C-alpha cells in the first residue's frame with residue numbers, strides 16, 4: 081500500500097537537479113507534508129553508494145562496457161527502490177529523487193545507444209509497474225550544464241563524455257518527456273531565483289490537483 085508520493089528530478093550534468101531537489105523538499109514541507117525523504121541515484125544505500133563510486137570513477141585499466149554500466153545502475157536502483165523508496169512511501173513519507181529510471185533511458189539509451197527493447201525489459205524485470213508520480217525534467221544545453229559543473233570542480237567519468245554524447249542524451253530526454261504527461265519540462269537556463277519561483281508554482285499546482 082502506497083501512501084506517499086515519489087517525485088523525481090532529472091536532467092543533464094549541471095542542470096541544477098540537486099539544487100531543485102532541495103527546493104522541492106522545502107516546498108513539500110511547507111505544504112504540510114510531515115516526512116520528506118531525499119534520495120539520489122545511483123546511490124542512497126550501502127550497495128548503491130559503492131556502485132556510485134565505481135560508476136563515477138571507473139576502473140584504472142579497464143573501460144566499463146555499456147551493458148556492464150547498465151547492470152550496475154540497475155543493481156543500485158533495485159536496492160534503493162526495495163530498501164528505501166517503497167518502505168518510505170508505504171509509511172506515508174514523500175520521496176524526492178535526484179535522478180531515477182529516466183536517466184537510464186536517456187544516458188544508456190540515447191547516449192550509449194542501447195536498444196529500447198533491452199532497456200524496457202530490464203526496467204520491467206527490476207521495477208515492475210513502479211513509476212514516479214511526477215518527474216521534473218530540467219532542460220539545459222550540454223555546454224551550459226558542463227560549464228556549471230566545471231566551475232564547481234573536476235569532471236568525473238560520465239562528465240568527460242563528448243558534447244555529442246550529451247546532445248544525444250538531451251534529445252532522448254526531450255523525446256521521452258514530450259511523450260509522457262507525467263513528465264514536466266522545465267527550462268533550466270534561467271537564474272536560480274527564477275527557477276525557484278517556477279518550481280514552487282509547479283509543485284503548488286500539482287499538489288492542488290493530486
Ligand SMILES: Nc1ncnc2c1ncn2[C@@H]1O[C@H](COP(=O)(O)OP(=O)(O)OP(=O)(O)O)[C@@H](O)[C@H]1O
Nearest residue numbers: 092093094095096097098099228232270271272275
Ligand atoms: N539556475 C542556476 N543558475 C546558475 N547556476 C546554478 C543554477 N542552479 C544551480 N546552479 C549551480 O550550478 C552547479 C550545478 O548545480 P547542481 O549541483 O544543482 O546540478 P546537478 O544537476 O545536481 O549537477 P550534477 O549532475 O553534477 O549532480 C552548482 O554549482 C549550482 O550551484
Ligand SMILES: [Mg+2]
Nearest residue numbers: 097098099178
Ligand atoms: Mg547533483
